[in-house]
Amino acid sequence: MVARMVKASDVARAVGTSRSTVSRAFNPDAYVKPELRMQIMTEAERMGYQPNAFARALISRRSPVVGIVLHDFSNPFHAELYGELTRQMHAAGLTPLTAQLGHDRNVADALSLFRKYQAEKVVLTSFAINEDVMDACLNSGLEVLLLNRADSEQRTPAVCADLTQGGHLAAERVTRAGRSRVAILDGLAGSWTADTRAQGYLQGLAAHGLDPVLRIAGDYSYDAGKAAAEAVRGARADAVLCANDLCAFGMMDGLRELGLSIPDDIAIVGFDDVPMAAWSAYSLTTVRLPVMKMVSRFVEMILGTDEEAAAAEVVLVPCRLVERDTA
Amino acid sequence: MVARMVKASDVARAVGTSRSTVSRAFNPDAYVKPELRMQIMTEAERMGYQPNAFARALISRRSPVVGIVLHDFSNPFHAELYGELTRQMHAAGLTPLTAQLGHDRNVADALSLFRKYQAEKVVLTSFAINEDVMDACLNSGLEVLLLNRADSEQRTPAVCADLTQGGHLAAERVTRAGRSRVAILDGLAGSWTADTRAQGYLQGLAAHGLDPVLRIAGDYSYDAGKAAAEAVRGARADAVLCANDLCAFGMMDGLRELGLSIPDDIAIVGFDDVPMAAWSAYSLTTVRLPVMKMVSRFVEMILGTDEEAAAAEVVLVPCRLVERDTA
DNA sequence: GACTTGTCTGCACACGTGTGCATATAGCGC
């Protein structure tokens, strides 16, 4: 702050009014004569004045800062979700403050950061955030909000894609195409996301009288998908429902290395619809999560303007199937 | 802030000292009797006290906030760079405040956000940020710092991978393997990054007495790479040096669809070393940018502790070649 | 006129913290 910042009193002097009135001009609910407000705003614009967020937060005792706990950006879907989330939060007047958990999952640094900025709410969005992290947040008095995951004990509100319905779509897709030996590549064991999605897969198969011929534990990674290919071939499966696109890519590469042809020998369905799913090397049929819609509902939940969210513990937003060449 | 926050005076009362001393306990340079400071810190820890960042910024007139202008997260390399940048900034006591430019490249919203938080410095890191954005930042009195790009007019300091040297490595790799008909797939026309990298390619080829058989304009995207495949085959090139991994993937998919085999018919080298480059579908030989090193130098530059950076206008950090199966 | 209501503006206090200044003590040299 080497160059002195313009403050409200400067604008007030320039316009010929009091600092209070300038302050009120920036508060939509306050009484200010319309033409005077207009004059203040144009002068503020000209002088490059913006109300000091620090002073504002201090005196009003209300922080615009919302904490976001993240694990990493390596999953393109997480990156997309994060980008849309921060974009819409800014548009709503909130200030996202992101804390990345290192490999050690040390959440203490994140919590003290949030406390410094007087954040009341914290967003957890990665599946990699485990129960311990959530407990730590709850214990420290923060209100926890979940995006794209939910709490099995329903302790906190959440907005989530309807993974069961999405799983249903994926299962429908392969069964309708006549596949009967369906394998499931699961997500991280014990995570709500993985369990809920798998439930959709099972229901979708059961609707056609099928059981999976194989279920493989995974962790949403490319490597997990690739490692599972051998077992899938061993089970003579003719379709694989994958927990996300990333492990679907691994599965495809693994199967192709084993000499199988997709989708002739075996069909693959992913989950998320990351940009790479559209690449011709994969051209993956996958379940698209409604990122924009999820985030807009979520921001309403943060602001407390979504009465449906206040009633329901978990808001579900439907998915849709994107049909490409692998199933 | 529904639950009242603990403040310094609460800690002071609990310990039996003055609020000033508590404040000084949190300032490493101030005189506080060691045992008393210890006592204060443990009590603060117990009560969950953290100094209010807003009050601190207000009174000290120094904002820890540094603006970051971003375009999007769709490029995995940008996501990685951003993740490392924010991690290290937090560790250095800075608070990154990210503003995403929308499709319209409207920078006014970002600037007013930065002003609200009294940011003095702003980081530009995406090649998608054009000259207009930089001019707007400079005109608004912000100090601009560039990461992984530089200003051709050297108006602002920058930390950048040594793209010329990296390009040199890539060119060396294919020429030493006996390739003589080398094509270049460029990055976004006119961007410093693209020009500098291309210079390395050309120098590396010239060192072996070669000129490129073809240069194709690109924009760092998968689609651009794929679209360029036909022209590459038409030129009967036996190697392609690509501006980044993303367009290298597109190039590979395009060439394979045309029936060419990699690397038997044609060698491919990428740039960035994103995680997908290691996937077996691509197994891309590429130039690895030293993300951690770049960021640590960059954070030193922000803090003003890197005297070499103060001297040199542009800090270059060397790249290295990651040898896989495509070249 | 008297009273109410709505609109508009200024004064003055408060938010939680950093820090200059004054003061106190201890140690050391003379």
Place this chain on the structure above:
DNA sequence: GCGCTATATGCACACGTGTGCAGACAAGTC
């Protein structure tokens, strides 16, 4: 004793803004 320095602590002011309160003015109702 005095003087100097280093260490340690408290007092009190200041940062820029939101907002309660009081007051002013206009318009309307009785």
